[in-house]
Amino acid sequence: DVKVTQSSRYLVKRTGEKVFLECVQDMDHENMFWYRQDPGLGLRLIYFSYDVKMKEKGDIPEGYSVSREKKERFSLILESASTNQTSMYLCASSLARSSSGVGYNEQFFGPGTRLTVL
Amino acid sequence: AQTVTQSQPEMSVQEAETVTLSCTYDTSESDYYLFWYKQPPSRQMILVIRQEAYKQQNATENRFSVNFQKAAKSFSLKISDSQLGDAAMYFCAYRRQGAQKLVFGQGTRLTINP
Numbered sequence: 001d002v003k004v005t006q007s008s009r010y011l012v013k014r015t016g017e018k019v020f021l022e023c024v025q026d027m028d029h030e031n032m033f034w035y036r037q038d039p040g041l042g043l044r045l046i047y048f049s050y051d052v053k054m055k056e057k058g059d060i061p062e063g064y065s066v067s068r069e070k071k072e073r074f075s076l077i078l079e080s081a082s083t084n085q086t087s088m089y090l091c092a093s094s095l096a097r098s099s100s101g102v103g104y105n106e107q108f109f110g111p112g113t114r115l116t117v118l
Numbered sequence: 119a120q121t122v123t124q125s126q127p128e129m130s131v132q133e134a135e136t137v138t139l140s141c142t143y144d145t146s147e148s149d150y151y152l153f154w155y156k157q158p159p160s161r162q163m164i165l166v167i168r169q170e171a172y173k174q175q176n177a178t179e180n181r182f183s184v185n186f187q188k189a190a191k192s193f194s195l196k197i198s199d200s201q202l203g204d205a206a207m208y209f210c211a212y213r214r215q216g217a218q219k220l221v222f223g224q225g226t227r228l229t230i231n232p
Contacts, residue, residue, distance in 0.1 A: 042122075
């Protein structure tokens with residue numbers, strides 16, 4: 001079974017702090033994603049990475065950065081946390097191509113980190 | 119840009135009955151995938167069912183089936199014989215062929231009444 005783990009289920013930080021959210025997957029997936037989930041807005045993509053040291057901005061990258069030094073690990077960084085970054089953060093991973101070559105590649109999600117910025 | 123809309127923030131159904139969750143999407147692409155994901159309370163999001171746009175036949179997975187209307191850009195999820203374990207947030211999602219990222223709808227919270 002694919003396993004995607006996130007370093008914390010709940011996190012409370014102060015405004016202005018630097019925050020690191022860690023995600024690890026154990027299935028050798030090329031792609032990794034960070035989403036934030038807010039009521040009424042669904043999931044929105046912050047950043048994704050398709051290879052080590054490679055990244056691409058998603059729909060809402062402002063105020064965030066990412067790091068992928070190893071294939072299995074993808075970190076989301078809030079350089080200076082603000083109250084409007086209080087949210088649920090979900091990590092996901094997927095193969096770049098399906099094993100069948102059809103092109104479908106399921107995204108597997110972690111349990112999420114609920115971040116509160118005070 | 120592609121958008122996905124779920125117009126029902128909340129739905130409820132009696133146990134053992136059937137419920138349909140709605141989803142519409144907007145795209146100019148002809149090749150894409152559509153998904154329904156389930157997020158149980160305090161548990162990880164899991165894939166329920168997927169549909170390839172080039173397939174006319176509606177996807178089915180046990181009690182879960184979809185009604186895919188490509189021309190109308192509609193992709194609804196039907197849950198038959200609802201069970202208490204079906205209670206969750208359900209998200210509709212879209213992915214363009216060749217792209218890696220998913221575009222999600224706002225979600226529908228489904229409650230199952232015993």
